[in-house]
Amino acid sequence: MVASPSLELPAEATVAERHEKAPAVGERIPVHSAVCFGCADLPHGLRLESWVTDDEAGAAAISSRMVLREEQQGAPGLLHGGLLTAAFDEVLGSVVALVTRPCVTARLETDFRAPMPIGSTLWLRGRVDGRLGRKLYVSGRAHLDAPDGPVVGTASALFLKVEMDHFLRNSRPEDLEALGVPAERIRAARA
Numbered sequence: 001m002v003a004s005p006s007l008e009l010p011a012e013a014t015v016a017e018r019h020e021k022a023p024a025v026g027e028r029i030p031v032h033s034a035v036c037f038g039c040a041d042l043p044h045g046l047r048l049e050s051w052v053t054d055d056e057a058g059a060a061a062i063s064s065r066m067v068l069r070e071e072q073q074g075a076p077g078l079l080h081g082g083l084l085t086a087a088f089d090e091v092l093g094s095v096v097a098l099v100t101r102p103c104v105t106a107r108l109e110t111d112f113r114a115p116m117p118i119g120s121t122l123w124l125r126g127r128v129d130g131r132l133g134r135k136l137y138v139s140g141r142a143h144l145d146a147p148d149g150p151v152v153g154t155a156s157a158l159f160l161k162v163e164m165d166h167f168l169r170n171s172r173p174e175d176l177e178a179l180g181v182p183a184e185r186i187r188a189a190r191a
């Protein structure tokens with residue numbers, strides 16, 4: 001198998017600041033899609049809530065909150081590990097969206113540092129560590145039960161900026177049409 005390139009921040013990467021039209025520090029980040037497993041208010045979703053936070057170096061950063069529910073268990077009484085990775089995907093995807101859009105996850109690594117009991121609350125942080133062309137290097141941390149509680153997980157990821165064509169070519173046409181995308185535009189992207 002071919003190894004994926006490193007997630008290490010390249011020396012030439014630059015600070016990735018928030019876009020001028022992105023929400024300001026302290027503002028809630030709006031749900032990006034009514035059907036999103038990560039942020040929408042869905043019975044089966046993670047229901048993450050996120051806010052823009054300040055960063056010493058001026059980089060885009062957010063803080064998020066997720067309550068761990070009965071139906072999210074892996075081992076008895078503990079959060080399923082894949083759901084922490086899904087939560088990081090949402091948090092890190094939301095923080096890159098403050099810089100540029102649309103982006104997709106190319107690679108995401110999670111370190112599980114301590115078990116996460118059902119009924120507790122995860123406080124997650126995400127930060128864009130740097131940008132090099134289409135590549136956005138991001139990292140995150142999950143704390144248990146308080147914004148500065150014990151660290152139960154960490155993550156590093158690479159997101160890539162894509163064109164709208166990525167969705168026009170790959171999403172189901174009916175979902176795009178439901179968002180108001182004209183059928184001709186979808187057909188043209190796929191021709």
Ligand SMILES: CCCCCCCCCCCCCCCC(=O)SCCNC(=O)CCNC(=O)[C@H](O)C(C)(C)COP(=O)(O)OP(=O)(O)OC[C@H]1O[C@@H](n2cnc3c(N)ncnc32)[C@H](O)[C@@H]1OP(=O)(O)O
Pocket residue numbers: 004005006032089090093102103104105106107135158160162164167168176179181
């Ligand atoms: C009008 C329509 C309305 C639609 C409304 C849309 C609304 C917008 C909602 C957004 C919602 C967000 C949601 C949350 C985030 C997800 O959940 S995203 C879902 C999960 N991710 C995916 O599905 C992505 C699937 N993968 C892909 O599509 C393609 O592999 C990618 C990621 C776009 C990359 O393909 P590519 O653009 O052809 O890039 P490629 O030339 O292969 O690589 C470019 C560079 O990145 C590096 N790279 C690529 N992959 C990797 C990797 N895995 N590891 C390390 N490096 C990599 C390459 O080595 C290369 O480096 P250089 O040679 O330039 O140094």
